Amino acid sequence: MASRKDLHQIGEVADELGLSLRTVRYYEEMGLITPAERTEGGFRLYSDDEIERLVLIKEMKPLGFTVQEMRALLDAQDTLSAGHDADALDALKGFATAAKQKIDELREQLARAEKFSRALERETRRHGRAKQGTRT
Secondary structure (H helix, E strand, O other): OOOHHHOEEHHHHHHHHOOOHHHHHHHHHOOOOOOOEEOOOOOEEEOHHHHHHHHHHHHHHHHOOOHHHHHHHHHHHHHHHHOOOHHHHHHHHHHHHHHHHHHHHHHHHHHHHHHHHHHHHHHHHHHHHHHHHHHO
16 A cells, blocks of 8 residues: 555646546546545545546547447456456457547548648638739
């Protein structure tokens, strides 16, 4: 168990990770993280392990993983940390493959968005030149 000096209050954790307090509490409600302790006043205290879990969750979010998928990945990691488990390892491999596929999809979306943006810029310049020509 971590000593009190190794624990961090929810506000510190949220600020450090760029999350809102509400988001951290939501992940707790969803069973993705659990505070290591609570103060006598009921304030949540998080260890480095919980902070690492939040970092992982934050990394999964832009890839479109659901809360259920996040939980399954965290469960597989917990199982592997406790000892070798073929099912947990297979699950982790599946998430690695899914992450790569999601990244490829995001790259395709970004390429389409950049193409669209360039087309708008060209059209804006073209219309801007045409408008300047009518002023003379």
